[in-house]
Amino acid sequence: MRRRQFLTSGTALLSTALAGCGHPPVVLDMQSATSADIADEVAMTAEPDSEEYAVVTSARENGTATRRGRYDLFDRTSVVRVDDTFYEVSETRVSSSEVTVYEVLIDFDPDDTTPDVGEIRYDELPEVDRQRLESVLSGDHPTGQDGYDMGVGYGTAEEVNGSVFVPERQYDVIVHDGNRYRVAVNSRTASEAEYRYEVTEIAPDVEAFADQVRDRYLFELSGLSEAEQTVVEDAIESGYYEDDDAFRSVVERIRAHEAIREDDFYGTWLIAYEGEEYITYVEW
Structure with missing residues (x-):
């Protein structure tokens, strides 16, 4: 910087x-x-492991690319750098639909830590849940307020296939480093769109x-x-x-x-x- x-x-x-x-x-x-x-x-740089990189390279190689998502990828700029080449990206919303998205809520200091559904140790969670919750459970925890302290966005059930919380909660207590946290799940309806992408090289x-x-x-x-x-x-x-x-x-x-x-x-x-x-x- x-x-x-x-x-x-x-x-x-x-x-x-x-x-x-x-x-x-x-x-x-x-x-x-x-x-x-x-x-x-002026341009955004698409990192090799990013969704932007995958979309641009696919459109470059195949003439067009499609993606489903709940947000635009290129809302700040339509000029994208992939490796050392610059592209103008056309992002077109071709259809939209309603999907259910989930949020896992965590109470770090519950009054009652007795499970109503079941309890599970953090290291026994599926990989998809550990990935979502690792930074939250390992960092500093907001406490002292009534109810749940933090929400973790999970997206759709398809995006977290294999989760023990989404779409159906199988446990309501997580045990991590000797601490017991209560878990709940919220769901809501969101708009999801199908996007079509085309790219034009503008500078080498x-x-x-x-x-x-x-x-x-x-x-x-x-x-x-x-x-x-x-x-x-x-x-x-x-x-x-x-x-x-x-x-x-x-x-x-x-x-x-x-x-x-x-x-x-x-x-x-x-x-x-x-x-x-x-x-x-x-x-x-």
Whole structure:
């Protein structure tokens, strides 16, 4: 990650995540960008063991790919990097249906640990249940509240085939490291869609893709007043957080150009300044 990590990537969660934590009311953050940085800002990288990787490679090899799921895979960007090649991905919802999804609830400090259905040791659970519950049972446990303390999403019964909790609970107490936890199961109806994917190669490597991004988004920030230069140089050095006339003037200049992404009160641009390229995050 580049410096000033909390400002990178133009994250839409920035204000929510930092609300009440001294987050400045305005931000101008300019970080020097290599071709790799530029590519990472615009495209998502599909890791070899990910669902995104499997979909893109299948569509590349077969002309199209299909998938069933309860969410879009490529809602942030349609440009995906697989290994060193970049693809434009078309994601089309072709049908939808209702499915039942399950959540396993855990009470870490139950008043009564006597099982009504049955008890099982954690290491005797099927692999599918251990995978879902390992991090929850091994970590710090929220306690002290009435009822169940945490829910673990299980998905559909098909996704956890062989579970002893879904779709029918066979045990209601888990024993783990000498502790006894009570278990319940909730179910609800959710929408599941069938998606069709097609991909088009748009760049064979990082440099070629970064050049495409430059052609579309890069602009020169020049002809600045002394006060505006101070804003920009401070933004490069450590970030600028003062809502003054010079800041607003610089932001107005930036917003006159196409953003990599822009929302109501923040955005990300690619800027050239005095011979260097910068990924620039602005919040106004």
